[in-house]
Amino acid sequence: MTAxxxxxxxxxxxxxxDALVVSDLVNVRYLTGYTGSNGVAIxxxxxxxxxxxxxxxxxxxxxxxxxxxxxxxxxxxxxxxKLLGGRVxxxxxxxxxxxxxxxxxxxxxGVELVASGGLVERLRAVKDEDELRRIREAAEIADDVYExxxxxxLVGRSEREVAVDLEHQMRLRGAEGPSFDSIVASGPHGAxxxxxxxxxxxxxxxxxxxxxxxxxxxxxxxxxxxxxTGEIPDEMRAVYDLVRSAQEEALAAVRAGAExxxxxxxxxxxxxxxxxxxxxxxxxxxxxxLEVHEGPRLAASAEGRLEAGNVVTVEPGxxxxxxxxxxxxxxxxxxxxxPEILSRFxxxxxAVGE
Ligand code: ZN
Ligand code: ZN
Numbered sequence: 001m002t003a004x005x006x007x008x009x010x011x012x013x014x015x016x017x018d019a020l021v022v023s024d025l026v027n028v029r030y031l032t033g034y035t036g037s038n039g040v041a042i043x044x045x046x047x048x049x050x051x052x053x054x055x056x057x058x059x060x061x062x063x064x065x066x067x068x069x070x071x072x073x074x075x076x077x078x079x080x081x082k083l084l085g086g087r088v089x090x091x092x093x094x095x096x097x098x099x100x101x102x103x104x105x106x107x108x109x110g111v112e113l114v115a116s117g118g119l120v121e122r123l124r125a126v127k128d129e130d131e132l133r134r135i136r137e138a139a140e141i142a143d144d145v146y147e148x149x150x151x152x153x154l155v156g157r158s159e160r161e162v163a164v165d166l167e168h169q170m171r172l173r174g175a176e177g178p179s180f181d182s183i184v185a186s187g188p189h190g191a192x193x194x195x196x197x198x199x200x201x202x203x204x205x206x207x208x209x210x211x212x213x214x215x216x217x218x219x220x221x222x223x224x225x226x227x228x229t230g231e232i233p234d235e236m237r238a239v240y241d242l243v244r245s246a247q248e249e250a251l252a253a254v255r256a257g258a259e260x261x262x263x264x265x266x267x268x269x270x271x272x273x274x275x276x277x278x279x280x281x282x283x284x285x286x287x288x289x290l291e292v293h294e295g296p297r298l299a300a301s302a303e304g305r306l307e308a309g310n311v312v313t314v315e316p317g318x319x320x321x322x323x324x325x326x327x328x329x330x331x332x333x334x335x336x337x338x339p340e341i342l343s344r345f346x347x348x349x350x351a352v353g354e
Pocket of ligand 2: 222286313315329
């Protein structure tokens with residue numbers, strides 16, 4: 001934890017900031033270890049202060065490392081502001097207009113507030129070994145849950161029942177819970193990338209897309225597999241094979257130094273060449289860590305290059321409205337030599353019956 005605040009202090013020096021007020025709770029957790037619901041951290045060159053209210057003082061004493069602890073009132077930004085001096089950054093993408101007002105009203109004269117969002121997020125994009133260990137574990141649990149689904153069957157159960165079952169299985173296997181609302185989408189419903197599970201039973205002879213992730217010590221996993229429920233029409237199989245090859249080709253392009261948009265282009269080019277370019281409406285992937293969607297992004301519009309230690313998804317999909325959809329998603333760690341693939345569940349088309 002201390003190393004993280006030190007790296008942040010280096011970034012602040014580059015931006016000529018004397019301090020950063022960190023108010024986003026995910027960023028606060030990343031820097032301090034605190035998991036409560038009210039806390040603010042201030043980081044400067046030699047400044048490490050964490051403020052929380054009376055409800056969380058005991059918890060903070062247990063969790064927070066490397067920061068001086070202070071108790072504030074319920075509204076912490078006013079208390080934080082009084083400690084500031086010089087050029088001070090704040091997280092503009094997380095602060096409300098009212099919170100910004102409170103910060104500027106309570107700050108001593110001469111304090112210059114500078115919109116500086118994204119600094120902690122930049123650090124978070126590159127994972128350390130501690131973080132990777134938790135993400136690997138979360139990915140393993142998701143793999144086990146897919147095994148469970150295959151043995152338990154899909155046909156005749158409702159999408160909702162399957163979703164409830166698999167979230168229960170995650171918890172039994174040691175996850176804190178799902179990292180997002182599980183997607184179980186069969187038949188034409190599978191054409192909606194963010195489909196909500198319905199009470200309807202899953203039919204035989206179609207495709208079912210199951211997108212799940214779980215959380216271990218705050219860290220997320222994210223994985224999608226598409227299953228067949230018995231014999232399926234040739235068109236479904238052809239789209240499945242297309243998405244699978246696009247996914248595997250894009251995976252092979254993942255390595256430190258690769259341009260984020262170039263990796264997206266590998267999968268997109270393959271799907272476009274097959275005439276389904278219009279049916280792949282989302283980016284290829286996203287970073288995963290304390291949040292299930294974080295940096296870096298793999299998309300046609302994404303700037304920047306992958307770095308060793310990034311954890312990203314590779315998840316092309318083809319969605320044919322009113323008919324069916326296919327998505328295949330792996331979670332990978334970016335290394336100098338290529339991807340370390342954390343999602344181990346097979347990607348061959350598996351038929352799951354009753
Ligand atoms: Zn997913
Ligand atoms: Zn995803």
